[in-house]
Amino acid sequence: MADDIRDKIITFRSMMGAATAHEAAVDKAAAQKAKLLGGPWQQAAIMARIGNALQAMEDSEQQDGGPNVLTSPQDELASRMQASLADYGRGFTPLGPGGEELKFDTITDPFGWAWSWLSDWSDDHHDIVRPASDDPEPIKNDLHIALLSDWGTGLYGAPVIASTVSGRCDDFDIIMHLGDVYYAGATKEMQQRFLDTWPKCPSIINRALNGNHEMYSGGFAYFDTTLKTFNQKSSYFAWQNDNWLLVALDTACQDFDLDPTQVKWLERLIAKAGARRVMVFSHHQLYSQLDSQGPNLAEKLGSLLYDKAIHFWYWGHEHRCVLYDVHPSYNLVARCIGHGGMPQRRGSEKNAPVDSQMGDAIWRTLPAKKGIAPSAVILDGRNTCIKGEEDTYSPHGYVTLQFSGTKLHEKYFLPDGTLVREADL
Numbered sequence: 574m575a576d577d578i579r580d581k582i583i584t585f586r587s588m589m590g591a592a593t594a595h596e597a598a599v600d601k602a603a604a605q606k607a608k609l610l611g612g613p614w615q616q617a618a619i620m621a622r623i624g625n626a627l628q629a630m631e632d633s634e635q636q637d638g639g640p641n642v643l644t645s646p647q648d649e650l651a652s653r654m655q656a657s658l659a660d661y662g663r664g665f666t667p668l669g670p671g672g673e674e675l676k677f678d679t680i681t682d683p684f685g686w687a688w689s690w691l692s693d694w695s696d697d698h699h700d701i702v703r704p705a706s707d708d709p710e711p712i713k714n715d716l717h718i719a720l721l722s723d724w725g726t727g728l729y730g731a732p733v734i735a736s737t738v739s740g741r742c743d744d745f746d747i748i749m750h751l752g753d754v755y756y757a758g759a760t761k762e763m764q765q766r767f768l769d770t771w772p773k774c775p776s777i778i779n780r781a782l783n784g785n786h787e788m789y790s791g792g793f794a795y796f797d798t799t800l801k802t803f804n805q806k807s808s809y810f811a812w813q814n815d816n817w818l819l820v821a822l823d824t825a826c827q828d829f830d831l832d833p834t835q836v837k838w839l840e841r842l843i844a845k846a847g848a849r850r851v852m853v854f855s856h857h858q859l860y861s862q863l864d865s866q867g868p869n870l871a872e873k874l875g876s877l878l879y880d881k882a883i884h885f886w887y888w889g890h891e892h893r894c895v896l897y898d899v900h901p902s903y904n905l906v907a908r909c910i911g912h913g914g915m916p917q918r919r920g921s922e923k924n925a926p927v928d929s930q931m932g933d934a935i936w937r938t939l940p941a942k943k944g945i946a947p948s949a950v951i952l953d954g955r956n957t958c959i960k961g962e963e964d965t966y967s968p969h970g971y972v973t974l975q976f977s978g979t980k981l982h983e984k985y986f987l988p989d990g991t992l993v994r995e996a997d998l
Contacts, residue, residue, distance in 0.1 A: 579727040579765040581659035582643045582672040583756070585634045589627065590677025591658055591686075598683035599623070606691045619691070626651035637892070639965060641668050642916040643726055645756045645786065652789040653690040655756040661686040669961040670916075672728050699792040701826040702800065702807045703834065707841050709813035709820075716814070716976040718747045719772075722856070722889030723784070724913030725754030727766035730958040730969025731914030733988035735772045738971065741990075742774035745973075751889040752784025752825060752856030754795075755915065763787075763794035768802055779803045780810075783825040784856040784889070792826060809835055811842055816979045818846040824857040830869040839874070843882050850979065852885040858909055860900075860946040862939045863922065864891045878903045885981070885998065887972070892917035894952035894970060894985065895939075896994075901947065906998060908972070908983075912952065916959055916966045922951050933957070934968060934993035958988055968993075 592599060603623070607615035629648035638644025645652050664679030680686050719738050724731050738748060754767045771779065781803060787795040796808065808823040820839060824831060831839075843851055859867045859874075877883055881904040889911035897907040925937035933955045941948040956966040968987055975982040985994040 583655040587675040595683035602687035649789040652757040699796040709811035712812040720972040722751035723753040723911040726914040730988040737990040738772040747778040749780040752782040757789035758787030759790040822855040
């Protein structure tokens with residue numbers, strides 16, 4: 574298997590080429606897995622699931638990514654197929670925008686590749702790691718946080734952001750990732766695409782939230798390696814000072830959802846918060862202008878939302894930067910900041926009216942969608958980190974939050990540290 578997978582890209586064409594060239598190996602692995610599941614009749618279901626995974630890859634590439642960049646669908650099996658092929662493949666050719674694409678006919682162990690993503694195909698995953706108590710960790714009143722999300726590609730804007738943030742270590746108290754390490758958050762991916770390239774600021778607090786892609790490999794690398802490396806005791810946690818309660822949720826161990834124990838924990842925290850302003854961080858979105866909604870999150874947190882108990886919420890998952898106006902029912906200010914490192918093809922939003930512009934960065938207005946999401950501004954423009962296709966993809970970037978007493982100042986940066994928006998909230 575390959576030693577370094579950080580730059581390895583598995584496109585739909587390389588995946589289809591591998592599946593076609595090594596069809597006999599895939600059939601053999603599927604037959605063996607079917608036997609373990611109870612009988613040969615299971616093989617038809619396995620092959621159908623593989624077909625669905627391939628279709629998810631094609632759809633994701635056509636709708637969100639592109640044929641020459643790293644793209645990974647929200648599909649467990651497809652992501653695991655990509656992760657394994659990057660590991661088992663031997664021959665790669667450079668892609669213009671960055672990274673290297675697999676030559677599908679250079680797999681040295683076709684059966685080993687197929688069996689690697691079929692053998693442990695199950696619903697098993699790591700158990701959630703919970704906080705030891707309801708007491709938030711104390712944090713200082715004047716606080717500076719750098720936020721990255723969907724950053725775990727090791728490519729494009731991600732290493733540029735890491736370098737920029739590393740050069741500002743003295744500015745920050747906390748650096749936090751809101752989740753997603755690609756393709757499937759497997760052990761080698763977690764090490765090479767995330768931990769090895771994470772900003773090098775050892776004297777400050779580093780934290781990582783759980784994302785759906787981490788859970789596609791069962792979450793084991795996230796829970797057993799990342800949490801240990803960051804000296805992070807649980808996958809959801811809270812900080813508190815005199816003015817703020819900051820809560821980080823795990824919305825991925827139970828996919829795009831919250832388990833009852835976590836919900837009750839959050840309710841107890843907020844009940845004891847007093848006059849503090851409450852800010853929530855998560856991987857998944859509560860609502861969206863351009864993607865799916867979070868009905869399970871809205872259902873589980875309905876009383877808190879309608880009681881206007883949560884004041885700010887930062888999430889990722891969508892590979893865009895969207896700043897929402899105040900929600901009319903929740904009185905909530907929300908931000909989607911999933912633009913850390915995964916290429917996102919510019920869609921219909923590139924034709925929306927211009928709100929403001931700073932250099933190549935264009936902020937466009939999106940009108941409210943009644944019953945779905947408030948009005949918003951979205952970051953548009955060229956992505957100079959994706960060479961040769963700068964106009965195809967929206968910009969990457971990161972966010973900083975400066976807390977000073979009850980005041981909050983947020984800043985939005987391009988990967989190289991260019992400031993493109995700031996506001997007091």
